[in-house]
Amino acid sequence: xxxxxxFDDQYSHHHYQRVEIPPPKPFLxxxxxxxxxxxxxxxxxxxxxxxxxxxxxxxxxxxxxPILDWAPRYTLQxxxxxxxxxxxxxSLAVPQGISYxxxxxxxxxIGLYSSFVPPLIYAMLGxxxxxxIGNVAVPSLLISAMLGKVVNPHENPKLxxxxxxxxxxxxxxxxxxxxxxxxxxxxxxxxxxTILGFxxxxxxxxxxxxxxxxxxxxxxxxxxxxxxxxTSIFTQIHQWRWESGVLGCCFLFxxxxxxxxxxxxxxxxxxxxxxxxxxxxxxxxxxxFTHAEKNGVQVIGHLKKGINxxxxxxxxFSSQYLAIAIKTxxxxxxxxxxxxxxxxxxxxxxxxxxxxGNKEMIAFGLMNIVGSCTSCYLTTGPFSRTAxxxxxxxxxxxxxxxxxxxxxxxxxxxxxxxxxxxxxxxSSIIISAMLGxxxxxxxxHLWKVDKYDFLVCISSYIGVVxxxxxxxxxxxVSTSNICNYLLSYLIxxxxxxxxx
Numbered sequence: 001x002x003x004x005x006x007f008d009d010q011y012s013h014h015h016y017q018r019v020e021i022p023p024p025k026p027f028l029x030x031x032x033x034x035x036x037x038x039x040x041x042x043x044x045x046x047x048x049x050x051x052x053x054x055x056x057x058x059x060x061x062x063x064x065x066p067i068l069d070w071a072p073r074y075t076l077q078x079x080x081x082x083x084x085x086x087x088x089x090x091s092l093a094v095p096q097g098i099s100y101x102x103x104x105x106x107x108x109x110i111g112l113y114s115s116f117v118p119p120l121i122y123a124m125l126g127x128x129x130x131x132x133i134g135n136v137a138v139p140s141l142l143i144s145a146m147l148g149k150v151v152n153p154h155e156n157p158k159l160x161x162x163x164x165x166x167x168x169x170x171x172x173x174x175x176x177x178x179x180x181x182x183x184x185x186x187x188x189x190x191x192x193x194t195i196l197g198f199x200x201x202x203x204x205x206x207x208x209x210x211x212x213x214x215x216x217x218x219x220x221x222x223x224x225x226x227x228x229x230x231t232s233i234f235t236q237i238h239q240w241r242w243e244s245g246v247l248g249c250c251f252l253f254x255x256x257x258x259x260x261x262x263x264x265x266x267x268x269x270x271x272x273x274x275x276x277x278x279x280x281x282x283x284x285x286x287x288x289f290t291h292a293e294k295n296g297v298q299v300i301g302h303l304k305k306g307i308n309x310x311x312x313x314x315x316x317f318s319s320q321y322l323a324i325a326i327k328t329x330x331x332x333x334x335x336x337x338x339x340x341x342x343x344x345x346x347x348x349x350x351x352x353x354x355x356x357g358n359k360e361m362i363a364f365g366l367m368n369i370v371g372s373c374t375s376c377y378l379t380t381g382p383f384s385r386t387a388x389x390x391x392x393x394x395x396x397x398x399x400x401x402x403x404x405x406x407x408x409x410x411x412x413x414x415x416x417x418x419x420x421x422x423x424x425x426x427s428s429i430i431i432s433a434m435l436g437x438x439x440x441x442x443x444x445h446l447w448k449v450d451k452y453d454f455l456v457c458i459s460s461y462i463g464v465v466x467x468x469x470x471x472x473x474x475x476x477v478s479t480s481n482i483c484n485y486l487l488s489y490l491i492x493x494x495x496x497x498x499x500x
Contacts, residue, residue, distance in 0.1 A: 066359070067124045070396065078395045085394035086402020088273050089132045089385055090115075093403055094410055095276040096385070096433070097135060098300070098418065099426040103206065104140035105153035106164060106377060108300050109415070111135055113308040114376040116407045119400035121367035127355045128344035129396050131381035132389040132403065133367070136339065137434060138202040139332040139378050141209075142469050143167060145224050146328040150321050152222075162316040163325045169315055169372035170329030175337055176365025179358045193450075194476040195338055196442055197457035201464025201472050203437040205229070206430060213427030214248035216241030216296050226465050241296035247286075248424040251279050255432035269391040276429045283425035284418065298423045303415040307408055312373040331470070333368075336380035340364060343383045347390050384433055455479060 051059065062069040093115040101111030119133040143164060144153070153160040177183075208229045212220040217239055221232035255275050262272035286292065293299045316322065341360050348355045368378060389399055446454040459479040464472030 064359075064362070065124055066127050067397070074396065074398070079398065081393045081395045082398040083402050085389050085392035085399040087406060088270060088392040089389050089399065090403040090406035090410075091277040092273050092385055092388055093132075093134050093407060095280045095426070095429055096382075097407075098280075098421070099429045100135045100137055100140045101377075102423070102426055103137060103209075103430060104135075104143045104164065104377060105148060106161065107157075107304075108418070109304050109411075110161075110375060110377060112303075112407055112411055112415075113374070114371065114379050116404050116411065117308055117374045117376055118367040118371045118379040119404045121370050122363050123397040123400040123404075125359070125363035125366060126397055126400075127359045127363070128348060128381070129351070129353070130347040130386055130390045130394050131340065131344045131397075131400075132385040132394075133379055133400055134382055134385050135377060135379050136336065136382040137206050137430060137437075138199060138339075138469075139336050139380070141202055141206055141224070142332045142335065143328060143378065145469050146324065146331070147321075148222050150324050159316070159319075159321075162314045163319065163321055163328075164377050165311050165314050165372045165375070166316045166319070166322070166325040167329040167332065168368050168376065168378045170326045171333035171336070171378055172329075172365045172368030172370075172372060174330050174333045174365070175361050175368065178337075179361030179363075179365060182358050191453070191456065193446060193453035193456040194460055194473075195342070196439060196446070197460030198335075198464060198469075198472055198476055199339075200438045200440075200443070200457075201461040202469055203434040204461075204465050205469070206434045210427040210431050210434075213298075213423045214245060214252075214431075215239075216244030216298060216424065218298075224468050243292060243295050244297050244422075244424045247283070247292075247297065247422060248428050251283065251425050251428040252431055255279060255428055256435070259432065259436070266391070269388065273388040273392070276432075279425050279429065280418070280421050283422045284420045287420045287422050292422070293420065300418055300421045300423065300426075303418050305412065305415050307411050308374040308376065310373060311375040315372065331473070332378050333364075335473075336378060337361060337364060339382070340380035343381050343386050347386060350390075384436065 094112065097111030097115045098108040099111070101108050101114070114135045115133075122131070122133045147153075147160060147163050147167065151160045151163060205224050205226070208226060209220075209224070211217075211229075211233055215233070217233075217236055219236070219239075221228045223229070258275040259272045262269050287297060287299060316325065319325070341355075341357055344355050344360060345357075364380060368376075371377070371379060392399075443454065443457055446457055456476060456479045460472050460476030462472075463475035467475070
């Protein structure tokens with residue numbers, strides 16, 4: 001009691017002053033403030049203030065070409081780490097590039113081209129130290145599904161290839177535009193739950209389609225939904241090749257076993273990283289000595305030697321299918337951006353540094369624009385390759401340059417060695433990679449913490465698996481927006497009810 005009385009006596013003479021509400025700002029001033037906060041939260045022009053013109057030009061080049069900023073401080077010690085990481089990811093890039101090109105219904109060599117030029121562009125323009133550039137499965141599937149509807153890649157391969165290059169060009173233009181206009185926040189409309197369900201559904205579809213290669217089937221459906229795929233498989237039971245099936249199961253078991261071992265013993269990450277290339281070499285040697293290609297085991301065949309030929313004359317700007325090429329480019333650019341930036345940020349957090357989302361979009365965009373003019377198709381920063389790059393001790397984007405040089409040597413000297421590579425091995429590599437994308441633990445976690453996000457996730461998954469990749473994406477975004485609207489409406493209703 002005494003203490004409370006003393007407290008009251010001590011503070012009773014204080015007068016509490018009313019805090020006035022600040023006067024409203026003019027509309028234009030408020031709009032300017034909001035636009036600046038949305039588009040320039042990092043204030044990129046701060047470093048240019050009160051600098052002479054020559055310094056401003058130098059800083060401008062360093063801002064848009066980050067390699068100019070850190071290259072003067074590059075050391076031999078960093079190079080030793082980067083060269084080991086670069087060679088390691090090159091061993092993964094070669095078999096993955098060939099495999100994913102097949103997934104997009106493109107010649108295998110296009111996959112190798114796509115691991116040569118784009119990584120060089122990103123090494124100069126990218127802000128992530130660990131992101132490893134290459135083609136990926138889901139955009140490859142999207143390209144095949146969307147362009148394959150209007151042009152059959154087997155009946156008219158030249159036109160199909162032209163449309164792929166054109167779609168890649170517009171994907172790059174869209175990505176770079178988002179970066180230059182500081183509109184990176186648009187990608188955030190694809191929530192984690194949306195991406196989780198979409199990627200899981202696309203990975204499931206990819207795995208099912210690889211049964212064509214595992215079973216040695218020649219004719220297969222161009223549809224991606226599970227009903228069409230399973231119908232196509234079981235109506236051709238008499239054409240299943242047991243030689244191909246046994247070979248595929250053996251290599252798939254080998255790939256999964258090495259990945260499990262590397263997961264249990266992280267210091268042996270290189271075993272999992274080398275497993276795809278090892279599978280390709282073993283498969284090629286086995287086919288060569290047993291002449292398995294004469295017994296139903298399909299092989300890659302001839303691969304063109306030499307580095308990327310120019311393809312700017314192949315861009316089909318006057319084609320009647322230009323609209324679908326633009327649509328394909330925009331859709332695939334959003335998916336690849338979402339994946340690439342998310343992967344880059346994840347590893348940046350691990351190493352406690354920041355990456356600029358808008359710079360990343362510019363880098364992705366320009367590398368795809370240049371790629372479309374040099375016989376490459378859409379590339380981004382895949383998680384599997386980046387994880388190997390990180391675990392191999394990569395320090396800077398020089399590891400991408402080392403990988404590009406290794407792929408260039410492969411293109412110039414080693415492509416004839418892939419003639420006897422069995423397609424079933426490539427199917428096994430794809431299935432192994434896709435099984436790692438289906439993150440059922442994350443879906444279970446969503447169910448426990450947020451039923452609305454789980455609904456978005458499962459809607460996206462079902463839409464992709466039972467409909468198509470486009471249907472799945474539309475369903476996911478629509479469900480996400482509807483759920484957010486209903487949740488907001490529910491909260492507002494409860495608030496008003498509590499007031500009454």
